[in-house]
Amino acid sequence: MQPPLSQDALKAQVAQAALAYVRPDTILGVGTGSTVNKFIDALAASGIRLRGAVSSSDATTARLQAAGIAVLPADQVQALEWYIDGADEIDGQGCMIKGGGAALTREKIVADLAAKFLCIADASKRVQVLGTFPLPVEVIPMASANIIRRFARLGGQASVRLNPQGHPLVTDNGQHIVDVRGLRITAPLALEDEVSAWPGVVTVGIFAHHRASVCLLGAPHGVQTLRFD
Numbered sequence: 001m002q003p004p005l006s007q008d009a010l011k012a013q014v015a016q017a018a019l020a021y022v023r024p025d026t027i028l029g030v031g032t033g034s035t036v037n038k039f040i041d042a043l044a045a046s047g048i049r050l051r052g053a054v055s056s057s058d059a060t061t062a063r064l065q066a067a068g069i070a071v072l073p074a075d076q077v078q079a080l081e082w083y084i085d086g087a088d089e090i091d092g093q094g095c096m097i098k099g100g101g102a103a104l105t106r107e108k109i110v111a112d113l114a115a116k117f118l119c120i121a122d123a124s125k126r127v128q129v130l131g132t133f134p135l136p137v138e139v140i141p142m143a144s145a146n147i148i149r150r151f152a153r154l155g156g157q158a159s160v161r162l163n164p165q166g167h168p169l170v171t172d173n174g175q176h177i178v179d180v181r182g183l184r185i186t187a188p189l190a191l192e193d194e195v196s197a198w199p200g201v202v203t204v205g206i207f208a209h210h211r212a213s214v215c216l217l218g219a220p221h222g223v224q225t226l227r228f229d
């Protein structure tokens with residue numbers, strides 16, 4: 001009997017499958033994370049030539065450039081057909097929690113440029129209700145204590161994310177991340193709207209307004225395609 005595929009192998013599988021959505025000579029929005037890294041590697045090895053990519057983080061920019069893919073500034077691109085990114089959780093409507101890699105703000109900005117969002121994830125990310133994964137929120141540091149209190153009133157336990165040195169993690173945008181545990185997100189659109197309106201919130205990691213159009217889910221029996229439009 002074959003040993004079960006590792007999470008890493010499942011990510012590699014969906015990264016490879018995502019190549020079918022890449023049209024040569026177009027501009028692609030590219031997310032952030034270990035699954036996307038595998039996608040960038042697969043794209044580089046595929047020989048598919050892009051006009052360029054719009055990147056969602058400094059880490060992705062570096063990886064794209066190392067792969068010989070031109071990175072175009074987001075403010076010089078009017079529209080994209082596809083944005084390709086991973087997720088920390090995805091529900092049955094294609095709504096997602098994102099931001100485990102602290103790149104949620106630029107991810108949402110690039111996703112907003114795109115007509116369609118292709119989510120690539122291993123099967124462990126598929127959930128019935130969002131919220132087991134701590135919800136990341138990018139915040140302006142002076143607002144974090146108040147935002148933590150606001151989440152407590154909603155029943156969530158929030159804390160500022162620390163870097164390996166024990167200091168608040170600083171995002172590519174110079175801000176902090178608050179991670180919220182204990183929320184059962186049954187109405188993702190409403191919660192995205194509510195938290196987005198709080199003073200000092202830069203971006204909440206609920207992607208309901210920018211939910212996935214298609215999700216390629218890596219499972220032991222192969223890649224499953226979920227369509228949400």
Ligand SMILES: O=C(CO)[C@H](O)[C@H](O)COP(=O)(O)O
Pocket residue numbers: 031032033034035036085086087088097098099100101102103104107
């Ligand atoms: O939102 C993200 C980064 O901010 C990532 O898409 C998310 O954390 C999934 O990452 P991975 O592909 O490493 O599992």
